[in-house]
Amino acid sequence: MIANNMITPSYEYLSAPTLVAGKSALPYQLPESTDESYRSRVPLLHSGVVQADASHHPLAHSIYRHRRFTPDPAVSLPQTENRLEGPSIFGGIVSMHFGHVLTQSLGRLWAHELSPTAPIVFLPETLRVTELPGFLTALIRSFGIQNPLMLMPHSVICEHLLIPQDICNLSHRPAAQPFFRDWLKRHRPAVLGEQAGRLYVSRSRLGLQQGHYLQERLLEVALIANGYDVFHPQEHSLSEQISAYSKANQLIFADGSAAHLWSLAAPGGQDVAVVLRRPRDRAFVNWFRSLDCGRIHYIDCVIADFGKRGDGPGRSVALLDMAAVWSQLRTLGFHQDSRQIGIERARLDAWVAALPRRFRWPLGVPFDLDQLSLQILSLRRHVNLRRCG
Secondary structure (H helix, E strand, C coil): CCCCCCCCCCEEEEECCEEECHHHHCCCCCCCCCCHHHHHHCCCCCCEEECCCCCECHHHCEEECCEEECCCCCCCCCCCCCEEEEEEEEEEEECCCHHHHHHHCCCCHHHHHCCCCCCEEEEECCCCCCCCCHHHHHHHHHCCCCCCEEECCCCEEEEEEEEECCCECCCCCCCECHHHHHHHHHHCCCCCCCCCCEEEECCCCCCCCCCEECCHHHHHHHHHCCCEEEECHHHCCHHHHHHHHHHCCEEEEECCCHHHHHHHHCCCCCEEEEECCCCCCHHHHHHHHHCCCCCEEEECCEEEEEECCCCCHHHCEEEECHHHHHHHHHHCCCCCCCCCCCCCHHHHHHHHHHCCCECCCCCCCCCCCCHHHHHHHCCCCEEEECCCC
16 A cells, blocks of 8 residues: 555556557668667667557656657557557566666556556567566565566557556656655565675676676685675575675675665665776766665776777776775775785876777786686777776
8 A cells, every 4th residue: 555644656547548569669660671680679769658549648758778768749559459458557668687677667666556456567678678577577576566567569559557657767866756765665575684794796707798897806805805705696586685785784886786776675774885887977876865775985996998899888897996996995994904905006007008099909918917807808999098086
């Protein structure tokens, strides 16, 4: 039941609207000869809800990955024989990307309390999204939501559709409204046991094409020596991840989506730091602030970023001043180890300054790097300088 002490977000029931999805939602006509791999990656920007009178309902507009998803008013309503009987709830846009699903596909879940047995219907971001990601289903169930869940791969006419307001989205200001915070407190999974111990949430076992920072394993070894457990979230179930994050009293995250999952389960009273590999983004900071996660320490010691043409920030590979990272963690109380780790800053600066903006591998490295860092570098071709924050 919806709490009575909060202002309920907007919602509306529609009769016989059309959910525009799948190929009908492509933003432009593709030639028949278009490569299927390319076609499957095109964002379905015209996905959304069209009312029976062909008008668009403002509550159904969605923002996902910095793009607006809404049917094109200049395009005729797709003709479809597909029907969805009974009541259903519009869930918004979904993809297979862990971080964006957590921050942009949950904002309408609160409406399950208005219709506890109606299916929640999501629309795919692209044609290659053919099923709901398992982690989304697991997360929704952990909230105690038992509504059927559906991914709609094609346009369909709904008998009755509930359109709830999206009250939690990384692109909104604030990202999460007070009602969502209250809803989350009532629905976040309970974790048994007291907070104890230290946890470092790593990216070192992700694929080489993913975002990394160099020398991460050096940091892991130093943290293990100071009582930290190193946690690789992709090797654990969603419930195990939530439990691990909730039970630690000191948490250090390698910059990535794992911190977003923690934010949805954060019990409060924890010391948390994020070791950045990308510029500190306003949306990133706004997300944690709006979910009232407590103070987070952002450690920005990036000297340079190695990348490939076309890579987005999610795949950035950063060279950090690891000595400065270690020093800041000590100052903030995450350890009391007075030793120094990492390569001297002057040597790092000299090496990076001598690199061309574009380079070929093998690349001369005038100091010892671990094998993982060398493997990651071997796949990169560009370097951009940044100042250590």
